Amino acid sequence: MSPTLYVDVHVLQTVPPANINRDDNGDPKEAFFGGVRRSRVSSQAWKRATRQYFAERNPTGADAVRTKQIAGQLAKRLHQRHALGEEQAQRLANAVLQPLKIKPGRKAGETAYLLFFGYQQLDAIIDLFAEEIPELVELDDTALAARLKGLPVQEALSKGHPLDVALFGRMVAEIPALNVDAATQIAHALSTHSVELEMDYYTAVDDENTENTGAGMIGTVGFNSATLYRYATLGIHQLEHNLGGADATDDGARRFLDAFARSMPTGHTNSYAHRTRPSLVAVVIRADQPVNLVSAFENPVALREDDTDGIAEKSACRLAREYGIAVRQWGDEPVLAAACHTFAPDSKAAEAVEGVFGPNHTFTELLDRVHQTLRSARENA
Structure with missing residues (x-):
């Protein structure tokens, strides 16, 4: 049986103009945090995107x-x-x-x-x-x-x-015996900076209308762009309990990390083609409790006129500093801290990230390190 371990995943991802998760008015979801409005993507939206990602790539088809x-x-x-x-x-x-x-x-x-x-x-x-x-x-x-x-x-x-149910759990209030405690928790994604809602005024032309130049349809849709901080945590001990086997647990953890990092909600995807890949994926394996590092961005990231670094780079520096301070002040040295990033090797962001999370890895190498660490922790328990 696996010891008590939590795999925390910290992701920075820049999304261009998009409306990937709509509110009841059809505009991008937002949240008030640190005194300013932020772009927000609900946890449910990214859970579904994660589930769909690994279901589509499961050779036996959807499990659940x-x-x-x-x-x-x-x-x-x-x-x-x-x-x-x-x-x-x-x-x-x-x-x-x-x-x-x-x-x-x-x-x-x-x-x-x-x-x-x-x-x-x-x-x-x-x-x-x-x-x-x-x-x-x-x-x-x-x-x-x-x-x-x-x-x-x-x-x-x-x-x-199946892995889907083991990861995300099942709640049946009227039949408690059917409940399954979720092995993973996913936070609402928040922009690391303040965001303003913008409106896209669009028209569509009637191809068969040759008599006048008016539009066949006129409409508006809200959008924004943001560098998002995304966080998820996976309880390895709970996942093993739900799946009932060490090998299935290790494979499930890898598939979850891969799917969470690569997935993207698809709201208005045909209009905005907003799919990007993260600038940073940092994984921390802890033996005490999950730790969300969103407090790094309570003071919103902002650019000055003389800044040469972008929002993503400044956000990475903030995240690295917050993590370093948390470990130093609380004395909770993790089982593993590792990262994959796309910042220039000589940049401030690369220096800050590698200073606390260690050398830069390819994403496949990062997944391998997590897999090896989980197996070693079980063998040494």
């Missing part, structure tokens, strides 16, 4: 789904595995899930809330009664419900979690 249609998904698996007709499969799926007493939604066939589960867990449920399917489909509704009442369906949903 979050939906109100668990009965429909189970019926689909029954149809695929046992060639049942759609009506028979749906009837059987409804009867199997009935003992869970999941609150129904407003629409037929839906639950009142989203459920997060793995497809392999649905297969495990089917395995509980697969050999009896020819007999079960011949029973009437009352006899079918009585026959399936004692199946350990809840137990099947409480183990064998």
